[in-house]
Amino acid sequence: MNDLIIGMAGSGGDGIVSAGESLISALAREGYYAILTKSFGSQIRGGESSCRLRVATAPVLNPGGTLSVAVVLNWEDFLKFGGELPVGPDTVVIYEKKTGVAPADIPLKIKPSVVMAVPMSEMAMKAAKTLQAKNNVVIGLLAGWFGFGRQAILEGIRRKFGKKGEDVLAGNEQAFAAGFEYAEQNPIGTDKRMSPPAGSGGKRIVTDGNEVCAQAALFAGCKFFGGYPITPATEIMQHLQKDIWKHGGSLLQAEDEIAGIAAAVGATYAGKKSMTATSGPGFSLKAEVLGLASVSELPLVVVNVQRGGPSTGIPTKPEQADLFAAAFSAHGDTVRPILAPISVEDMYGVTVEAFNISEEFQTPVVVLSDQEIAQRKDIIDPVDTSKFKLVDRLAPTAQELEPYVRFRFTESGISPISHPGMKGGSYLAAGIEHNESGAPTSSGEMHARMNEKRLHKMDALKNRRDLFVIEGDADAPLGLIAWGSIAGVALEAVRAARAQGLKVKVLIPKLVYPVVEEVYQDFFASVQHGLVVEQSHQGQLHRIIRMWTNVPRKFTALARSGANPITPADVLAQITQISQTLAASPALVPTA
Amino acid sequence: MSSTTADCGCPPAAPVETYTAKDFRSTLKPIWCPGCGDYGVVTGLYRALASIGRPPHEIAFVSGIGCSSRIPGYTTAYGFNTVHGRALPIAQGIKMANPDLLVLVAGGDGDGFSIGGGHVPHAIRRNLDLTYIVMDNHIYGLTKGQLSPTTPRGAKTSTSSYGSIEEPVNPLLYVLAYGCGFVAQAIPSDMDGMTKVIEEAIRYPGFSFVNIQSPCVTFGDPEDQAKVQKAKMKKLSDLGHDPANRLRAMELAQTYGTDLYTGVFYRNPNPPQTYDHYIRERQEALRPKQAAA
Ligand SMILES: Cc1ncc(C[n+]2csc(CCOP(=O)(O)OP(=O)(O)O)c2C)c(N)n1
Ligand code: SF4
Numbered sequence: 001m002n003d004l005i006i007g008m009a010g011s012g013g014d015g016i017v018s019a020g021e022s023l024i025s026a027l028a029r030e031g032y033y034a035i036l037t038k039s040f041g042s043q044i045r046g047g048e049s050s051c052r053l054r055v056a057t058a059p060v061l062n063p064g065g066t067l068s069v070a071v072v073l074n075w076e077d078f079l080k081f082g083g084e085l086p087v088g089p090d091t092v093v094i095y096e097k098k099t100g101v102a103p104a105d106i107p108l109k110i111k112p113s114v115v116m117a118v119p120m121s122e123m124a125m126k127a128a129k130t131l132q133a134k135n136n137v138v139i140g141l142l143a144g145w146f147g148f149g150r151q152a153i154l155e156g157i158r159r160k161f162g163k164k165g166e167d168v169l170a171g172n173e174q175a176f177a178a179g180f181e182y183a184e185q186n187p188i189g190t191d192k193r194m195s196p197p198a199g200s201g202g203k204r205i206v207t208d209g210n211e212v213c214a215q216a217a218l219f220a221g222c223k224f225f226g227g228y229p230i231t232p233a234t235e236i237m238q239h240l241q242k243d244i245w246k247h248g249g250s251l252l253q254a255e256d257e258i259a260g261i262a263a264a265v266g267a268t269y270a271g272k273k274s275m276t277a278t279s280g281p282g283f284s285l286k287a288e289v290l291g292l293a294s295v296s297e298l299p300l301v302v303v304n305v306q307r308g309g310p311s312t313g314i315p316t317k318p319e320q321a322d323l324f325a326a327a328f329s330a331h332g333d334t335v336r337p338i339l340a341p342i343s344v345e346d347m348y349g350v351t352v353e354a355f356n357i358s359e360e361f362q363t364p365v366v367v368l369s370d371q372e373i374a375q376r377k378d379i380i381d382p383v384d385t386s387k388f389k390l391v392d393r394l395a396p397t398a399q400e401l402e403p404y405v406r407f408r409f410t411e412s413g414i415s416p417i418s419h420p421g422m423k424g425g426s427y428l429a430a431g432i433e434h435n436e437s438g439a440p441t442s443s444g445e446m447h448a449r450m451n452e453k454r455l456h457k458m459d460a461l462k463n464r465r466d467l468f469v470i471e472g473d474a475d476a477p478l479g480l481i482a483w484g485s486i487a488g489v490a491l492e493a494v495r496a497a498r499a500q501g502l503k504v505k506v507l508i509p510k511l512v513y514p515v516v517e518e519v520y521q522d523f524f525a526s527v528q529h530g531l532v533v534e535q536s537h538q539g540q541l542h543r544i545i546r547m548w549t550n551v552p553r554k555f556t557a558l559a560r561s562g563a564n565p566i567t568p569a570d571v572l573a574q575i576t577q578i579s580q581t582l583a584a585s586p587a588l589v590p591t592a
Numbered sequence: 593m594s595s596t597t598a599d600c601g602c603p604p605a606a607p608v609e610t611y612t613a614k615d616f617r618s619t620l621k622p623i624w625c626p627g628c629g630d631y632g633v634v635t636g637l638y639r640a641l642a643s644i645g646r647p648p649h650e651i652a653f654v655s656g657i658g659c660s661s662r663i664p665g666y667t668t669a670y671g672f673n674t675v676h677g678r679a680l681p682i683a684q685g686i687k688m689a690n691p692d693l694l695v696l697v698a699g700g701d702g703d704g705f706s707i708g709g710g711h712v713p714h715a716i717r718r719n720l721d722l723t724y725i726v727m728d729n730h731i732y733g734l735t736k737g738q739l740s741p742t743t744p745r746g747a748k749t750s751t752s753s754y755g756s757i758e759e760p761v762n763p764l765l766y767v768l769a770y771g772c773g774f775v776a777q778a779i780p781s782d783m784d785g786m787t788k789v790i791e792e793a794i795r796y797p798g799f800s801f802v803n804i805q806s807p808c809v810t811f812g813d814p815e816d817q818a819k820v821q822k823a824k825m826k827k828l829s830d831l832g833h834d835p836a837n838r839l840r841a842m843e844l845a846q847t848y849g850t851d852l853y854t855g856v857f858y859r860n861p862n863p864p865q866t867y868d869h870y871i872r873e874r875q876e877a878l879r880p881k882q883a884a885a
Contacts, residue, residue: 224689226681245878250688250871255714259681262674266685269672270652270693274685292675420652420670420686420693428620428665430673431657439620440665440673 002057002195004146005064007085008138009050010073012043015135020051021377022160023139026152027055028204028379031197035060035344036206036377039084040316041077048077050085055148057197061343061488063376065567067091068192069146071138073120074099075107083565087112092188094141096120114188123178128171136172140179147193150180203382209347209373212383213303214239216351217275219385221392222301223249224274226263228256228282231315232371233305236277257282261289261302268298269429271419273355277303280313280322283329290364291330294454296429297407297417299358299365299393301351306370306484308562318371319562320484323540326366327513333451335458337361338513340368342469342487344378349388350510353467356391361457362417368512370535372485393417401425406438409449413457462516470523472498472505478578479523479530479555480506483541486566490533493571502579512541515548524552529578532557533571535564611645613638620665629806629818630659632780633727634666637696639783640790641667644694651694654683656708658700659734660727660806669696677708680715680724687720691868694794698725702732705741705761716770716799720867723793723800726763729808730816737811744849747813764845764857767801768838773860774800775841777853779825780807781818785854792856798863805852821852828855836861 006023010016017038024036034055041047054064066088072078072095078085087093087108095106097117106115118141124133136157143153157176161169214236217225225244227237241251249272254260260276267274278286283304293300306322308314326338337357341350350367358365396404396416401424408415418425428438433450435441469487472479472494482490487508494506507523509516530552532542539559545551558574560566616638624630641651651669655661657676664671674682683697704712704726715722731749732738738751741761748755767775774796778786786804793800807817814820833840833855841858844851 224685226685245874246880248875248879250875252684252688254681255710258678259684259711259714262678262681263685263688265674266654266672266682266687267689269682270686270689272689274689288675289678292678296672421650421690423647423649426649426668426670428618428671428673430665430671431675432673438665440662 001068001192004055004068004194005066006053006055006069006071006142007050007067008071008073009048009078009081009085011077012046012049013131014073015132016071016073016138017049017051019135019138020053022135022153022156023053023142023148024206024377024379026156027148028206029152029155029201030149031199031201031204032057032194032379033059034379035063037063037372038375039081041080048080050078050081052085055194057195060378061492062485062568063372065565065569069094069142071142072096073134075101079107089113092116092192094118098122116186116188118182123182124175127174127178130171133172133175136175137179140176141183143176144180144183145188145192204379205382206377206379207344208235208375208377209341209344209369210235210305210375211239212344212347213277213351213367213369214243216348217301217355218243218247219388220352220355221273221390222275222355223247223272224264224267225249225251225276226254226260226267226274227276227278228254228260230257230279230282232307232374233277233279233282233303235374236303257285258289261286264300265289265293265298268293268300269296269419271421273299273359275301275303277305279305279307279315280309280325281311283322283325287329290336291332291334292431293364294330294334294336295332295431295433297362297415297454298429299362301354301358301365301367303367303369305374306368314563316371317563318485318535320370320486320534321536321538321540321562322368323512323536323544326368327544333455335455335514336364336366337458337461337511338366338368339467339510340484340512341373342484342508342510344373344376345380345383346510347373348383352388352390357461359391359393360414361460362393362414363458368484370485396425405436407434407436407450407453409436409453412460413453458514461511461514462518464511464516465519467509467511468516468519469508469510470505473503474505475526476503476505477526477528477582478502478504478575479527480504480533480571480575481509481530481541481545482506482533483509483512486533486535489566489568490571492568493575496568496572497575497579502575504575504579513544515545517549520545520549524549524555527552528554529582530555531574531578532559533566534559535562535566537561611642611647613642616641616648616667616669618666618668622662622666624659624662625810627809628659629729629780629804629808630663630727632783632786633660633725633804633806634663636780636783636787636790637663637667637725639787640794643791644794646694650692651696652683652686653696653698654679654686655697656699656703657734658703658732659808660698660700660729661703663698677703677706678711679703680708680711683722684715684718684720687722687868688871691721691871695722696725696794697722698727700733700740701726701728701730701742701763702740705763705766709741712767713770716767716772718867719773719799719864721798723790723802725790725802725804727806728763728803729806729812730760731808731811733808733811749811760849762845762848763803764848765842768842768845768858772801772858773798773863774856775845775858776801776856777803777805779805779818779821779852779854781822782825782854785827789856792859796859796863798860798866824852825854826851828853828857833857835859
């Protein structure tokens with residue numbers, strides 16, 4: 001096998017998530033790629049917890065659908081995760097013998113082909129005299145059955161428990177060995193073993209979208225962060241507070257989200273690249289100050305790690321339903337570019353790009369990440385930063401300072417910007433409408449011209465075709481559009497469909513807003529049928545695209561509320577169905 | 593005007609004192625109502641800034657929204673007329689991004705103690721070296737005469753036709769209770785006194801607060817106008833008040849709304865380190881060590 005999906009669930013004390021983390025680190029060292037997602041019950045600590053680990057020999061696009069392996073520490077907890085841990089007829093089910101359930105009686109609607117009751121607790125007690133070692137028994141079982149390298153896992157155990165004393169270390173090593181031996185003695189078939197990775201892991205790293213975002217921000221030159229803790233965005237601040245000082249910057253945990261973005265606006269006014277990060281409820285609070293940044297033409301990066309909404313919603317689950325809020329937050333005629341990463345790794349480039357666009361166009365840029373990308377762990381290759389160029393805001397020349405006209409009308413709409421401390425550059429920045437030199441005005445004519453300036457300067461974004469991923473048959477009558485963490489799902493489905501000989505293509509906008517009409521029109525030229533695949537009940541991306549472009553009549557949406565995973569199999573099923581419809585009505589011609 | 597300070601990034605060289613009030617007056621003509629107290633405030637500020645001697649381009653002057661919040665535009669400093677109630681966090685971001693700047697914050701009583709009230713304690717406890725001037729007219733001027741957080745109980749305004757039934761905020765007591773290191777009050781009709789406390793506030797190394805009772809001639813109480821204020825004013829210095837005495841300052845501040853004390857209520861005799869100081873210290877400590885040449 002070269003693609004394996006493991007799902008595990010238990011109670012908080014079972015160490016299931018920690019088993020997933022240990023495994024993914026070992027797999028990275030061995031040279032595999034993987035995605036680890038974690039999911040918890042509503043209790044902050046101690047409730048039921050689960051994780052999914054998808055391992056492959058090639059980069060993994062998404063956490064996948066039906067499990068190849070289900071590890072059940074107790075049935076009650078496992079079943080609570082429902083659709084997040086789907087079991088199919090081919091799933092290998094391994095469960096704790098202590099649950100007392102006979103293999104024929106397991107509480108699943110499907111009868112999987114392989115079901116094993118393993119005395120995990122007993123093995124842990126015997127090997128390490130503590131139930132805490134259960135997770136290493138589980139790792140041993142998985143390594144034994146699926147052929148993950150023993151060496152890398154043992155190294156990990158040594159690193160993790162080495163400091164906790166000889167006894168603890170030995171106990172955990174023995175727990176692992178017990179699991180491994182149990183697997184060897186109770187084989188489930190060699191066809192289940194993972195193929196070896198192509199090469200060694202080298203410098204490959206295990207990281208998540210929030211960490212990558214923080215690193216990319218520092219690389220891009222971020223010198224100030226203002227924010228307020230909120231799930232699932234907090235880790236961005238937690239990472240930055242360690243490192244931003246080393247780059248000569250500073251960070252403020254503000255009294256609320258308004259103060260967080262306000263301080264960031266102050267810092268960018270003072271000439272420093274700055275950012276804030278939040279999630280839905282905080283994003284709603286920031287709206288007014290976002291408008292201030294737009295009208296005073298200040299560069300700023302605002303990350304919104306989307307979670308289930310409205311209001312408190314589901315803080316720990318992903319959703320893609322903040323697109324309207326991001327595009328239309330804050331009143332007035334304005335455009336704030338929105339970028340969305342499609343994977344953990346992509347968060348790097350997207351964050352750098354967000355700083356670049358904000359600096360170039362002197363505008364706030366919203367990065368719409370989501371809970372999955374922010375908090376799942378991916379194995380990625382080290383980011384090659386040499387491919388990025390960094391952009392700084394346009395500074396006035398000496399000549400332009402005599403006298404300085406901050407909001408001067410220029411061909412591009414972009415005017416040189418000074419900052420406090422720069423001699424000769426003093427000006428009044430304001431939320432109030434102003435003329436070229438910054439003086440307040442209520443003239444309708446000036447307002448129209450300034451609106452035009454602020455909107456027109458974004459036109460250059462239309463040339464950024466590099467911010468769109470297009471894959472598949474250029475002349476396909478069937479197209480998909482997807483964004484954010486769902487993009488990887490759509491991509492996999494399209495690849496699978498094409499492998500079956502279906503003609504299909506996919507468009508993935510990383511620049512989600514403004515809607516670049518030309519890109520969509522070109523894409524739609526061959527398309528009769530299709531879907532926007534997104535995790536939003538209303539299908540917000542579908543609706544926003546329709547506001548600006550002529551979408552083919554049969555281009556609809558596979559739109560699902562957040563916290564309801566969309567799997568590659570779901571999308572593939574739709575592609576297959578649409579392809580059949582298309583085949584049955586060959587007379588259809590593309591709409592002009 | 594001539595200055596020997598660096599073009600940017602400061603830090604301020606000892607100013608070769610050559611600034612006059614005029615150097616801080618911009619070409620924008622104020623649009624306040626004739627007689628508005630805010631004219632006096634901006635004049636006092638020009639004078640105070642002239643004595644401080646920092647060049648205008650090294651000053652960032654932040655305000656919220658309100659009649660009073662127009663003030664930055666009337667100076668030659670870098671001005672930022674932001675949104676209602678958020679001047680303090682924006683000013684803190686500026687100061688954190690560039691601690692070498694002289695950062696001033698101003699606005700109305702509504703801006704500072706109503707919509708922006710939640711930011712005041714945090715600005716004070718963080719203690720960045722900022723000066724916060726509230727032009728307290730006990731009314732909402734810009735929106736034409738509604739209740740403000742400092743409107744006295746019983747006052748009839750355009751949103752309290754039958755008289756206010758709520759207790760006003762006491763700005764002086766508030767900031768003293770929050771731990772503000774420098775607290776003063778002034779009236780524009782005592783130009784010299786006001787100029788002096790503004791200057792002292794700017795010189796105080798830490799967060800400083802000046803409440804200026806600045807009359808609103810258009811919507812304010814007739815009993816709250818320049819002439820009455822001048823007659824009512826009692827200088828704290830004449831009372832022999834020791835500004836190092838915080839408890840006495842709080843006692844005197846209790847009388848806000850009845851007595852009109854001007855001057856310095858409290859100046860911390862041992863100013864603690866500022867937040868800006870800790871920022872520099874942390875940046876310095878964590879700066880990657882340069883490889884030896
Ligand atoms: C978010 C928001 N809410 C309300 C307003 C309307 N508004 C502008 S200024 C103001 C109050 C002005 O009073 P104050 O802050 O005391 O300043 P003054 O005009 O008296 O100097 C109000 C309510 C606004 N601009 N923004
Ligand atoms: S309304 Fe009052 S506060 Fe506003 S400018 Fe006129 S007098 Fe001054």
